[in-house]
Amino acid sequence: MSSSSSSPTLEEHLNRKTIVLGLQLWTVIGIAVGISIFSVLVVLAACISLRHRHQRHRSASKHRWSSTLPLTQIPTISKEIKEVTSNYLFEPSIDDINEHINESETAKIELGTGRSDSFRYMMADAAVHDITPPLAGLPEFSYLGWGHWFTLRDLELATNRFTKENIIGEGGYGIVYRGQLVNGEPVAVKKLLNNLGQAEKEFRVEVEAIGHVRHKNLVRLLGYCVEGTQRMLVYEYVNNGNLDQWLHGAMQHRGSLTWEARINILLGTAKALAYLHEAIEPKVVHRDIKSSNILIDDDFDAKVSDFGLAKLLGAGKSHVNTRVMGTFGYVAPEYANTGLLNEKSDVYSFGVVFLEAITGRDPVDYSRSPNEVNLVDWLKMMVANRRSEEVVDPTIEARPSTRELKKALLAALRCVDPDSNKRPCMGQVVRMLEPDGPNLHEDRRHRRHRAEMAGPEVQRENSDTDTSDNPDLKPIRSRNSRR
Structure with missing residues (x-):
């Protein structure tokens, strides 16, 4: 085959003149590549310039906020606070x-x-x-x-x-x-x-x-x-420890909480949760009710802490992982298994705290025999075997009456019911914990009897289970007699 019939080489293609001003092909390709590189550099320069401008704007804004707030100092000798004047336009007083x-x-x-x-x-x-x-x-x-x-x-x-x-x-x-x-x-x-x-x-x-x-x-x-x-x-700052410390830890050296003090602390906790669930809109689900989050003041009243974090770090925030939040032993089974969260999850956690206060035991204790590791399962077994009197914390000097104990256990076990729909709301729990409040079985029989006797209008009235609280009744505040 002759050389004249062979295909053109790459060099011949690149040297061939094009219709663009008669320039050779390699010259046109070089110009196109140069223009592309220049365009990319222009775009990058514009992006960097806009980013620096945005950062300067944020820095200036932050400086304006911080300039209105002077740095405070802790007095070394006197705790007196000197009067500070300001030209700030809005100065709401205390x-x-x-x-x-x-x-x-x-x-x-x-x-x-x-x-x-x-x-x-x-x-x-x-x-x-x-x-x-x-x-x-x-x-x-x-x-x-x-x-x-x-x-x-x-x-x-x-x-x-x-x-x-x-x-x-x-x-x-x-x-x-x-x-x-x-x-x-x-x-x-x-x-x-x-x-x-x-x-x-x-x-x-x-x-x-x-x-x-x-x-x-x-x-x-x-x-x-x-x-x-x-x-x-x-x-x-609440400086009288928390329920966990009084039951298991650092505050035990000061004595053991009496039965009355424990019920009072539980009642205050129940009222706080009822307020979060039922009195404000939107409702707040705490998500981490446990004995260490129940602080105790000098009057032995409960102060539930970290309630705001549930809202602040609630579901749907981009920075919160999808994992279940809570503490092992206190988390409701449906929340742990499916991630389904509502106020009944708090009711379950409260029920575990309730049983913890009655028994003085940790929710999960691997130092005990296998059938006693889980507090909820062990207590259900004890109640089923009619051994309720044996579950009371032995450090309690004045033991509760049989009626008081059964009433408390009934309320606690309803809170930890595996079926979330069968758990009471916290408003009902408050009623059961109030002094002389009805237990659940008595309350049901009373309402059923009234409904049967009075007809549909009263049935609607009695559908609300929280109708007989006495605001004058106060829980007994009690410190340990040894203090």
């Missing part, structure tokens, strides 16, 4: 804030008047009775509509730079530090974890929502900190 809170609570109580007498009583407990506001003496211009917006510097000074010696608790949500504000008020500061996905505006909206929740059996949220990636909550 009295204005308390008035707003009280108005909010009044509105909540009025909204509940269509419910049962028992429920109105529980809502009345939510009123604020603070004689001296815990934020008194702090610079007034730091108040931004609600509570106090603390700077990171404020909380570093209050906690001695978050020293390990001030850690009073750790959990899946964060680390809790003991601190003292410049006005001498002791506080608990919680540094939240898993918060990098929480935008500043979203965080503030959520915190302001839970900050307006008030109930005497809920630990009060005083303020918060939003600075950089830091997200912190500042709570009132």
Whole structure:
């Protein structure tokens, strides 16, 4: 075959002239590649410029916020707070804030008047009775509509730079530090974890929502900190330990809780949960009810803590994993198995705490024999074998009467029913825990008899199970006789 009949080489193709100004093909390809590279560089430069401009804008905005909040210092000699003046346009006073809170609570109580007498009583407990506001003496211009917006510097000074010696608790949500504000008020500061996905505006909206929740059996949220990636909550400090410490830990050296004190603590916890489930909208499911989250004040009243975290870190937030949140031994079976979460999940966890307070046992204890490891299963077995008297915590000196014990066990076992639909709501639990309150079987028989005698109109009236609370009845507050 002759060379004249062979196909053109690559060099000949590239040297061939094109219709573009008569330029050779390799020249056209080089120009096209150059133009493409230049276009990519222009786009990258524009993106970088826009990003730097956005960062400068955010930095300037952050500086404007922080410039209105001066750095506080802990006095070394005197605890007196000097008067601080400011040109800030909106300066709500402490009295204005308390008035707003009280108005909010009044509105909540009025909204509940269509419910049962028992429920109105529980809502009345939510009123604020603070004689001296815990934020008194702090610079007034730091108040931004609600509570106090603390700077990171404020909380570093209050906690001695978050020293390990001030850690009073750790959990899946964060680390809790003991601190003292410049006005001498002791506080608990919680540094939240898993918060990098929480935008500043979203965080503030959520915190302001839970900050307006008030109930005497809920630990009060005083303020918060939003600075950089830091997200912190500042709570009132409750210094008489928690139920777990009184039953199993550090507070046992001070004696054993009496039966009356335990029932009083459980009653306060039930009222707090009933308030979260039934008195506010949207309702709040705590998700982590356990004995260590039930703080105890000097009067041996319950203070449920971490209730705000359930809302703040609730389902649907981008930074929360899809795993089940809670503590092993307290989690409801349907929540652990399917992730289905509602207020009946809290009822189950409360029931475990109830049994824990009655027996003095941990919910799960692998040091015991196999049939006693799980508290709920063991107690059901003991009740089925008619050995109820043997389940009472042996450290209780004055044992409850048989009637009191059976009433308590009945209420607790209903709370831990495997079928969530059969568990009572917390309003019903409050009624059962009230002094001289009816037990569940008696209440059912009474309502069924009235319904049969009175017809459909009264049947509708009796469908509400919370109609006979007496607000004058108060639980007996009792300290151990050895103290």
